[in-house]
Amino acid sequence: MITHFFNQMPALVVVVPMLAAPLVVLAHRQWAAWLIFVGACWAIFGMAFLLFVEAKIAGQVSYAVGGWAPPFGIQLVIDPFNALVLLLVTGVAALTSLYARASIAAEIVAERGYLVYALLLLCIAGLVGITITGDAFNLFVFLEISSLSSYALIAMGPKRRALLSAFQYLIMGTVGGTFLLIGIGLVFMMTGTLNMADLASRLPPVADTHTVQAALAFIVVGLSLKAALFPLHVWLPNAYTYAPSVVSAFISATATKVAVYAVFRFVFTVFGVDYAFGTLPLGEVLLVLSAIAMIAASLAAIFQTDVKRLLAWSSIAQMGYIVAGFALATPDGISAGLVHLLNHGLIKGALFMAVGALFWRLRGSSINDLAGMGRAMPVTSAAFVVGGLSLIGVPATAGFISKWVLLSALFEAHRYLLVAMLLLASLLSIIYVGRVIEALYFRARPDDVTEHAHGEAPLGMQLATWALIAANIAIGLHATPELGAAQRAAAGLMGGGT
Amino acid sequence: MSGWWLVALVAWPALMAAPIVACGRWPNLRETLSVITGLVLLAGVILQIGPLVDGGRPDILLFSILPGLDLHFALEPLGLIFALVAAGLWPLTTIYAAGYMRGNREPDQTRFFVCFALAISAAIGMAMAGNLVTLFVFYEMMTLVTYPLVTHHGDAESREGGRTYIGLLMTTSIGFFLPAIVITWLISGTTDFTAGGILAGTGIGSVGAMGLYALFIYGIGKAAVMPVHRWLPAAMVAPTPVSALLHAVAVVKAGVFAVLKITVYVFGLDFAYQTSATAPFLWLASFTIIAASAVAIYCDNLKKRLAYSTIGQLSYIVLGSAMASKLGAVSGSLHIVTHAFGKITLFFCAGAIYTACHRKYVSELNGLGRAMPLTFTAFTIAALSLIGLPPMAGAWSKWYLMSGSAGVEEYALLGVLALSSLLNIVYLLDIPARAFFLPGDAETPKGIAEAPAACVIPLCITAAGCIALFFLAHPIIDFVGTALGGPA
Numbered sequence: 001m002i003t004h005f006f007n008q009m010p011a012l013v014v015v016v017p018m019l020a021a022p023l024v025v026l027a028h029r030q031w032a033a034w035l036i037f038v039g040a041c042w043a044i045f046g047m048a049f050l051l052f053v054e055a056k057i058a059g060q061v062s063y064a065v066g067g068w069a070p071p072f073g074i075q076l077v078i079d080p081f082n083a084l085v086l087l088l089v090t091g092v093a094a095l096t097s098l099y100a101r102a103s104i105a106a107e108i109v110a111e112r113g114y115l116v117y118a119l120l121l122l123c124i125a126g127l128v129g130i131t132i133t134g135d136a137f138n139l140f141v142f143l144e145i146s147s148l149s150s151y152a153l154i155a156m157g158p159k160r161r162a163l164l165s166a167f168q169y170l171i172m173g174t175v176g177g178t179f180l181l182i183g184i185g186l187v188f189m190m191t192g193t194l195n196m197a198d199l200a201s202r203l204p205p206v207a208d209t210h211t212v213q214a215a216l217a218f219i220v221v222g223l224s225l226k227a228a229l230f231p232l233h234v235w236l237p238n239a240y241t242y243a244p245s246v247v248s249a250f251i252s253a254t255a256t257k258v259a260v261y262a263v264f265r266f267v268f269t270v271f272g273v274d275y276a277f278g279t280l281p282l283g284e285v286l287l288v289l290s291a292i293a294m295i296a297a298s299l300a301a302i303f304q305t306d307v308k309r310l311l312a313w314s315s316i317a318q319m320g321y322i323v324a325g326f327a328l329a330t331p332d333g334i335s336a337g338l339v340h341l342l343n344h345g346l347i348k349g350a351l352f353m354a355v356g357a358l359f360w361r362l363r364g365s366s367i368n369d370l371a372g373m374g375r376a377m378p379v380t381s382a383a384f385v386v387g388g389l390s391l392i393g394v395p396a397t398a399g400f401i402s403k404w405v406l407l408s409a410l411f412e413a414h415r416y417l418l419v420a421m422l423l424l425a426s427l428l429s430i431i432y433v434g435r436v437i438e439a440l441y442f443r444a445r446p447d448d449v450t451e452h453a454h455g456e457a458p459l460g461m462q463l464a465t466w467a468l469i470a471a472n473i474a475i476g477l478h479a480t481p482e483l484g485a486a487q488r489a490a491a492g493l494m495g496g497g498t
Numbered sequence: 499m500s501g502w503w504l505v506a507l508v509a510w511p512a513l514m515a516a517p518i519v520a521c522g523r524w525p526n527l528r529e530t531l532s533v534i535t536g537l538v539l540l541a542g543v544i545l546q547i548g549p550l551v552d553g554g555r556p557d558i559l560l561f562s563i564l565p566g567l568d569l570h571f572a573l574e575p576l577g578l579i580f581a582l583v584a585a586g587l588w589p590l591t592t593i594y595a596a597g598y599m600r601g602n603r604e605p606d607q608t609r610f611f612v613c614f615a616l617a618i619s620a621a622i623g624m625a626m627a628g629n630l631v632t633l634f635v636f637y638e639m640m641t642l643v644t645y646p647l648v649t650h651h652g653d654a655e656s657r658e659g660g661r662t663y664i665g666l667l668m669t670t671s672i673g674f675f676l677p678a679i680v681i682t683w684l685i686s687g688t689t690d691f692t693a694g695g696i697l698a699g700t701g702i703g704s705v706g707a708m709g710l711y712a713l714f715i716y717g718i719g720k721a722a723v724m725p726v727h728r729w730l731p732a733a734m735v736a737p738t739p740v741s742a743l744l745h746a747v748a749v750v751k752a753g754v755f756a757v758l759k760i761t762v763y764v765f766g767l768d769f770a771y772q773t774s775a776t777a778p779f780l781w782l783a784s785f786t787i788i789a790a791s792a793v794a795i796y797c798d799n800l801k802k803r804l805a806y807s808t809i810g811q812l813s814y815i816v817l818g819s820a821m822a823s824k825l826g827a828v829s830g831s832l833h834i835v836t837h838a839f840g841k842i843t844l845f846f847c848a849g850a851i852y853t854a855c856h857r858k859y860v861s862e863l864n865g866l867g868r869a870m871p872l873t874f875t876a877f878t879i880a881a882l883s884l885i886g887l888p889p890m891a892g893a894w895s896k897w898y899l900m901s902g903s904a905g906v907e908e909y910a911l912l913g914v915l916a917l918s919s920l921l922n923i924v925y926l927l928d929i930p931a932r933a934f935f936l937p938g939d940a941e942t943p944k945g946i947a948e949a950p951a952a953c954v955i956p957l958c959i960t961a962a963g964c965i966a967l968f969f970l971a972h973p974i975i976d977f978v979g980t981a982l983g984g985p986a
Contacts, residue, residue, distance in 0.1 A: 013725050094934075393639050395631070395639075396635050401563070403672075407680045408683070412684065427673055430668050442652060478562065480563070
């Protein structure tokens with residue numbers, strides 16, 4: 001019985017949230033919906049942890065969906081690379097479940113609360129699916145599941161602008177999805193298979209064709225749109241700003257990260273390092289774009305008046321850091337990119353949760369609204385400060401680890417210009433984080449605010465926020481296991497990709 | 499086992515921050531607790547002297563931050579001297595701060611004492627850092643926990659000052675210090691402080707070493723070598739006890755201590771001398787010494803004048819490091835001690851004057867000497883020490899700096915040091931001269947007297963320390979000298 005359960009775990013990680021979603025709709029009541037949500041999220045987090053351990057021991061966990069052996073059936077594969085991403089997605093989901101109750105009750109009309117839980121579960125199922133599938137077309141399906149649910153989630157934001165932002169994201173996201181589908185169609189046409197491992201062995205003989213080159217371009221561009229890689233980031237600031245707080249926190253920590261994962265799953269596993277970075281100049285293109293992203297988006301962040309939008313621009317810059325690491329295509333670079341992918345998920349999740357807690361109290365997230373909240377909500381403000389320091393990369397936080405491994409990788413690869421760009425972007429982050437901190441602590445509360453704008457957010461919100469902050473500090477002090485796991489993943493990706 | 503002592507000493511003030519918060523409602527208890535914490539810390543550091551003199555080197559690896567990069571504490575003579583200075587002056591400053599903060603009815607005193615405790619923890623952490631990464635962790639911690647102290651008043655002026663303070667210190671540390679550490683790690687495979695340095699034999703050339711040293715010196719903004727000195731005058735918006743302990747002792751000394759430590763234990767004196775990696779800083783530090791003194795002459799704001807004086811004095815220590823000789827390193831570490839006692843006394847006096855009669859400008863001090871004789875006598879003693887006249891402690895550090903300059907055959911440096919002493923006389927002795935010899939202003943109220951005892955007693959003790967250290971300097975010199983190998 002137990003072994004049976006263990007054998008089915010790869011499927012269950014996707015199936016549990018997917019089945020929980022209709023259950024939530026049937027349950028309808030807010031508290032019942034929330035309980036199902038919490039149960040599903042923590043269950044898949046537990047399973048993800050077991051899978052992580054299993055993948056570490058066995059090297060790879062493979063699961064044939066419906067008993068159809070790959071490459072004919074759909075295959076789920078958990079290797080050291082996506083096990084880490086899976087852990088991030090489910091871990092953030094588990095904490096989001098604690099955070100969601102109070103935040104949703106405050107921001108969404110009561111009759112529609114259960115819909116948020118259902119959509120979040122679908123989104124989680126989609127992201128988990130993208131992460132662990134070993135089938136190219138299946139990846140597209142899961143991408144659409146997560147995308148459609150996130151369009152709806154963003155549209156549920158408390159302001160009317162949310163509708164427009166969701167529409168904007170829908171247009172861009174659909175273009176991205178279509179590009180991905182075209183790319184997958186092209187490789188299918190050339191090889192007759194959709195299984196990633198199988199593709200990897202069948203592509204080299206036909207690699208020297210325009211069709212395969214175009215396929216790589218379509219897939220990378222399509223997924224980069226979802227990952228908000230500069231200059232395909234236009235949808236992101238509005239989406240993060242107007243979405244409900246809990247959605248901003250969850251999506252910012254996971255969705256773009258999973259998309260980056262998918263880009264490099266295709267590039268490294270399906271097309272192979274030599275093809276993408278040797279035959280084609282993908283590395284140079286991505287490095288230039290990521291360098292621009294670091295600087296331009298950080299500059300944009302400095303001039304924002306809304307904290308959520310500021311953090312959104314900062315995310316675009318941070319995607320530049322992550323992609324720069326991967327695009328070096330060296331073992332050190334890939335592990336550095338992966339480390340920052342995880343760390344940035346933890347940092348941004350924590351920051352958006354802290355801002356969500358402030359929003360819960362203030363009904364606004366402009367920097368002016370935040371004036372003087374350092375005294376009114378000291379615990380939440382302190383969480384924002386620590387998260388901000390991690391974003392800057394102060395030692396003893398996860399952000400420092402990211403910066404250290406990225407700098408080492410860039411130095412080793414003799415990319416001195418990128419070193420300078422990365423440092424400059426870090427300095428810019430001091431400015432935009434500093435602006436928020438100054439508003440929190442140095443400006444007085446406006447006089448017309450009534451007394452109810454004091455007191456901390458509910459326990460669940462604080463618990464989730466501080467759990468992420470604690471993870472930031474824990475990684476900052478002892479990142480050896482994280483880096484070890486990332487190095488194993490990088491070795492796996494560099495070592496052939498089959 | 500002895501390694502855990504180091505951990506305990508670093509953690510102790512930080513842990514005591516919690517009870518200090520808990521006692522926030524009872525100021526007397528809170529301050530008593532702060533002083534006791536300081537005295538226990540001092541006792542703990544003093545207990546380390548014996549084993550170190552006997553040649554022991556307590557050492558502990560706590561855990562690995564990244565593979566090969568540990569949180570590593572180790573104690574050696576330079577670190578012990580810095581720890582003694584910081585821990586020794588903290589209880590005095592706490593007593594002084596209690597008097598000052600109450601005398602001026604400052605708000606948020608609990609936050610003040612908590613940040614103070616955390617800042618000392620960071621200083622001890624730097625003193626006992628066993629590698630560059632650990633040093634960097636506590637360096638940044640010190641920047642962050644002193645920010646609320648600098649901006650204590652929370653008004654527009656302190657926000658501006660705070661911006662310059664944290665902006666400059668963070669920019670230099672992330673922009674230069676961090677890459678310098680990463681480069682060191684990549685070329686030598688370690689960041690441990692090792693006797694004789696870790697860079698020799700790594701194949702880094704003369705130009706490379708020179709560039710790396712420049713990255714370190716400008717990255718350590720706390721050492722305030724021009725042009726990264728602007729944070730120091732900006733930090734003067736802080737309440738005076740902060741300026742006294744942090745911007746005359748803990749923060750700035752942390753900077754020059756880091757410079758000294760990196761020169762001795764990362765570059766190694768021989769390697770630095772052979773590659774002349776440090777040579778440009780003989781002249782850059784000299785420029786800072788002269789320029790800062792010249793600016794100080796024109797500062798009417800007393801605290802600002804002292805801040806520029808500090809910038810100049812810090813560059814003495816950078817100069818000592820840049821000589822890349824044993825005499826230079828000894829004179830640098832000695833000056834860390836003597837300048838700490840001199841400058842904290844001057845700041846204590848400035849704060850006492852402000853508490854007694856709310857005067858901040860040098861031009862307002864005419865004739866106050868008669869009303870506040872103890873304060874101005876202490877000021878004079880400390881000023882003479884900084885100028886370098888016997889029988890004050892500062893005489894020794896200047897003596898050794900000069901012999902160091904002669905030792906590396908840079909005779910022009912003798913001229914720089916002599917000129918600097920003259921400028922010190924101009925801007926420092928000007929102040930007691932006005933107080934004692936010029937008649938008071940017409941509007942000087944009659945009722946001015948000494949500041950509260952809690953303010954005056956500490957400044958008398960530190961002034962006495964300036965004289966006592968003149969007679970006690972030799973044990974320090976021998977101690978550092980043996981650590982660097984052989985007698986000085």
